[in-house]
Every structure is written in structure tokens, then in C-alpha cells.
Amino acid sequence: MPEVGTDNRELLVTGRGRFIADIAPDDCVDVCFVRSPLPHAVIRSVRLSSSQATWGAELGLQPLSLEAGAMVTTLWHPMPTERVRYVGEPVAMSWGASRYEAEDLAEAISVDYAALPPGTPLHDEAPDDVLFSRSFDSGGVDEAMAQAHLVVERTFKAARQSALPLEGRGVVADHDETSGVTTLWTSTQLPHLVRRGVAHALGAPESSVRVMVPHVGGGFGLKATLYVEEIALAALARRLGTPVRWIEDRTENLLAGTHGHDTRVSLRVAVGVDGRVHAIDADVLADVGAYSVWPGTAVIEPAIAAFSLFGPYALEAVRFRARAAASSRSPVGPCRGIGHNAAVFATERVMDVVAAELGIDPLEVRRRNAVRDFPWTSPTGRELDSGDYLALIRRLEEASNYQGLLREQAQARSEGRLVGIGVSLFNEITASGSADYRRRGVTSVPGTDAARVVVTAEGRVEIYTSAADAGQGHAETYRTLAERELGLRPEEVDVIEGDTALCPEGSGTFISRGAVGVMESVVEALRKAAKEDFEPGTDVTHVHDPSQVYPSGAHLAVVEVDPVGHVPHVVRYVAIEDCGRMLDRDLVEGQVRGGIAMGIGEMLLEEHTYSEDGQLLTSSLRHYLPPLAPDVPAVEIHHLESLSPITALGSKGVGEAGTIGAFGAIANAVVDAVGPLGAELTELPYSPERILGAVRGEPPRVAS
Amino acid sequence: MTVNGSRWSGDVPARQTLCDFLRDELELTGTHVGCEQGACGACTILGDGEAVRSCLMLAVQADGMELTTIEGMGEPGNLSTLQAAFLRHRAFQCGFCTPGFLASAAEILGSGRRYSRRELRDMLSGNVCRCTGYEPIVEAVFECQR
């Protein structure tokens, strides 16, 4: 959403924002989708029963083929005509003067399905249902295992979850016959990629689609893929010649918005007598749902998870196999902390197991293993640009009064209370450049970010970027930057984002690229404009191709589990964050605090579950439980700023760190709390049922 | 009924929810819909001074009531004390939950009592915020009690 003159925050706090559901052009019709009630079935026939309804066979959409290295090429069929592959997949649509009318008409549509037997492969191209598989071996793993003082072996399972932005998705499409351009308002993090994907599916040139992004009520990854509904609405607007709109309801959002995580990590770890971890051997298996969604979601979760294992620790040898398996469930897409969460959960649990087995303090075992010299190249080829992990641990120890906490815990335990302390040390990869995508075989994501700075005749400075804001506060950050770096007054700076007709092309907003690639391009473009003294008429663009950088952090949580109901409660949370140079401390802390709240929810409450016959059991907020105010403590945040030597400002990104760190700290705190009862939990979320099950010694449910 | 101080009378479809009526008929789009299931609190408005979920009520049930939506609480350049506190404390990021929280908070402040932060957390547990981690919202409301 452009932010010209006014401060959008005043609009938002007075209810004057413009979100997707607030856009209702004259003569606009409301659309309702008919979705598959079956997990896997052949479509035998469709009876529409009205002229205000249509389905895939009439829309003539092109399937999109998925590209990525080490992956079977499968086709993604928007509005399929032959087969449905998950409950909630859109099959037909109806429209009327209101959503109420559209729903009435949808009820009259009948689709005849023939259910396919369980076990039928989802894609003919992938008879074993494996959509992606990648192996890595640095050499030396077997030797390290043979010489190890201790080999720890564990399997962990991160649950299937939803990023659950409070605002669901929505699309408004309008086609202009004269210019031939279809304008698509959509609540997305990826304006340019949506334009490209929609144009492909329509078989139309990209220039005939304009994507505009209104205020976005949160994204967290759920709004970072191309969706069938965006394609279908564009096609319908072209056909009807009137504006059409679809506003998702919460059930659709939980059913058909991408899910997150759902990853199993099995680890074997070779440990020396001093607690040093020398080598790991890992198997990562992600259930990515029915499709790899364009431009190739299946790869991301398992690949990032595998590469992120033991991220901050100085391993000598690594072997892994990472796979994505298709299932007749909703597709899995990006979700705050993608891949990292499962990796940090498994890694940090294992570090605590090592500490316990060898009688070493958890902070000490991390100190012994942490990477010390930067830049550092991991056995998997990751180049850690910067950081100071020992300082993170030291600050955590001081800020939390760790020794005091241990004494308090001993006291609480002697009173029979179940109090646990958990720590985590982590790093994360942010921003990926064109080379990273090409290496993975992905050609549709440019990997670059761009900014254009224009000085108007009146002397106002306009910043156009390739990103889209979903509440992170981009405009505010750019204005601060313009003020700090170049002495511009914030009032004279306008920020225009989320309009493919005006903004330079780039990758969008995900994997925390905002603070890295986008920010770099803004700074460089501003510097170029400064060389021209911000003369009216100045018009400069900077395209930045970022390199991966590694922000890091150390978290500590104190959790108390009530001994009767086994409800875990987070009573204290301390976070030390290092995202390099902070451009705006308040915005950084907002991201960290919000991220930790999400992490607490995902660790303790949130889980999508399916019945045996493939129905989603958590399709309402009565069953899918996000954390509420009493579930989250006040978070104590402290900062370290180890500047990245490879970014212009030294910053490294922060959008996901809070969530990632919580996956380690909360996991360890809960296990520590119930440790005296002899329970070790390996499956998320740590709900009261699971805790009770572990306390009773029941085996974890089979990870499907 | 009265909405933000103005009287309104007319016919509404029997099945229309109050939030849809406010948004579609009166074009008061500041009332947001996050779930239509009574679980997220985004649609909360004030009805006769009490916080009500406008997705769980039909428009016809609001017959004769006095309603206040976010549009009636302040405007850009003329913020209410609570709205100013929300801005200062950064009690929102995307802003989608904000109208609902402001209504819930207005009801709490209307009681004239002072609550602890912990009590406020419990009292605000009918509203979901996915962005902020709640702390700045609690702080903003806490401050306005003084």
C-alpha cells in the first residue's frame, strides 16, 4: 500500500486503513468457491445449475509446471478438471450481488466424485510420492561415529501448523477491455511473482496483469505463494467484464491457505568426551501436502531444515538426506521460520541431551560447540558472515541471572513444583540472491530486490520498492533510513510499494529479505540520488542481488507445568538478538516479540490435525488455537550488534528470529520442567495431552 | 438504531450479520472480520457501552441499540487518548486486530476500575493479535487507566 504524505499508522489506528475486504468497486460481484470435500478423488462430472457459476473446464487455465533441482517435475493444476488432491481444493465458483447470494448458488452446484483408494500416488510423475530428495555427505561421518565417546540418536516431529495472519486472503479483480489489462488487488507478500504466475496460467503476457497490494493484515508466509484463487478471479474478471471479488472466510483460510512445517527430523550425533559434537547424520522428511505450489514450495522446508541443523555449532562432518513427500493434505508453504524451526527444535533438544548425558551445564555445552571465528564455512558450505555466539551466551547468562534461576528452580522442585529452564542458541539464513535460486534450479524467482528513487517537480522524494508490507513497517523504516543516512526530512519522503505498474521488479517480502536486500537497494538508490543532490527530475533505480547473511540469537524460557492439568505456562522469557545493525530498535523489538509469541503458540498450542479419512479437524479457531494475551509473558529483549561485513548497512534481518529461537528454548524448558517425572517429549506441540502421555510413558503417536 | 451518534432506520435482510451490515450497508469498514465464529475478537464494537462481537449478532438484533464502531472513536489528527497510547506503545503492526482491541479496551476503561497487567491480559483474552505478542497492547491499556 502506498504511503504518500500521511502516516499509515494513524489511518490504521482509526479504522481508516484499506484492507482487501474494504475494496468494493461499483457493480462488483462476490465470489464463493466450491471446494473438494474429499482428500483424493476423480471428478466425474460437475452440474452448475445456474449461469452464475463456472468451473475449471470452462476457464481453460494452464497448469504450472514446477521447477527445482533434485525434484520430480510435477504439474500444479489450478481449478483441476480431472482430479482433486486435498480437502478444500477449489473446484468450481459461483457469484452474486453479495457473498450470501453467491453461497446460495454454490449450494446448487453438484460435483460427482469417485474417491480414490488411500495409497494412490498423488502425481503420476511421482509414483513414490516423493517430490524432492537431496542428499549431502561431507565425508568423515562414519569415522566420527566410530570414534565417538557418545552417540545420541533421536527423532523429532514439528507439527503441521498455520501461519494464521489475522486477516485471511482475498482478491478483487477487474478487467479493462480497452487497455486489455486485468488489475488484481490481492493480499499478498509477492506482487511481482503473483503477476508472473497469473499471467502464465492465463496464457497472457505479463504486461496484461497489474497486481496491487492493499493494507495487509499480516502474512507470515501464508501470503507468500501464488494461489489458485488469484488465478481464478483474474480469469473470471476477463470473462465477465465486471469487477469480481472473493474474501476468504476463516474456515477456507485454515483449509486452503498454505500450512507450515510438518517435518520429521531423525538425528544421529557423534559426541566427544568433552561434549563437543563432531558429526551429524540426519534424515529430514517433510510432508508438503498435495502439491508443490508454484514456484516450488516443496523444496524449501526440507532443504532449509537440513542445512540449518546445528547451524551455530562448529561441526566437522555432516551427512543428510532431505525429502519432501506429497500427501492428500493442504499444500505446505512458507511459514515464519520455515525449515529453521524444525532444525532448531531438534538441534537444541539434542544439545540438552548431550549436556545431561555428560553432566555438563546446558550453556556450557553450547559454549564448547559454538563457532568462534568468522567468517566460517560449514561442512555443508554455508558461509557464516559474522556473529559473536560466545557473547550471546554470556549476555543471556547475565541478563537472565542464570545462576539465580537455577537456585530458584531447585527450591521450586523441592516444593514439588514442575519448573523448567530452557535455553537455545541459533542462527538463521536470511535473504537469498539470484545465484542461490539458480543453484536450486528455480528460475521464476528473480532473487533480486530493487528500489527506485524519484524526486518530483515539487521536490518530494518518492521511494518505490519491489517489496510489499504486511505490517512490518517498511515506510517508517525507509523514512528513518533516508533521515539518518542522507539527512532528508521524513515528511518529504513518500513510499510506494505493492503496485507492479509503478514499482521495480523484485522478489517480494519473504525470508526476512526486507531488512537485507530491500533495505540495501533503498540505501543505494538514495545514495545515487544524493549524488544528484536530489534535484527535481532525479530518477534512479538500484537492483540489489543479496548474499545470504546469518543473524543469530540466544533465548531463555522458564516454563511451569501444573502438576494436575499438565498445562505448560511460560513465566519468563529472555531474548538476546543479534540482527546486525538495527535500523529501528522499536521495529526490531516488535518483530522479535511478535515472533516469540508465535513460537510459543506453535510450541504449546497450535496443530493442524486430520482424521483418518483425510478431513481437517481444525478448520475453525475453536479448534486451531493461537496464543492469547495470557499465554504470552512480557519478553525481555537485549541486543548485540555484530555488523555484517557484506551488507551496506551491516544489518541482517529479523522477521523470523523470535519464532525460531522459541522452538529451542520452549522445547527445552518444558522437557526440563517434566524431567523429574522421567518424560522426554519429541513431538510438537507440547500440549497438556502430549505432556501427560509422555509422563505416563506412552509412546508418541506415530508421525505420519 | 444509533451508530456513532447518528440515527439509522431501515430494513435489513433477516440473515445479515451486524458486521456485514456495518461494513456493506453503512460502509464502516473499520470493523474487521477475522473469523465469523466469535473466536478472534476482530469484529468487536461497543453496543450500549458493552463490547460485543458484531459477527455473532444479526443486524436485526441491534434494533434500538446504540453502537460505537472504530470510526466513532477518533480520527486522524484527532485521536482518542487510547488510540494515541496505541500509537505510542506500538500496540499494532498490521492493524487488523486494532479496532477490536480498542473496543474491548474501551469497555474495560469504562468500568473506571484499575486493573493489574495480569488482570488486563485475562480481560483482553477474547481478542487475537498475531503480530505484536500482546505486551504493547497491555501496556497501552494499562497506561490509560491512570
Ligand code: FES
Ligand atoms: S470476526 Fe467476530 S470474533 Fe472473529
Ligand code: FES
Ligand atoms: S497488529 Fe496484526 S494482528 Fe494485531
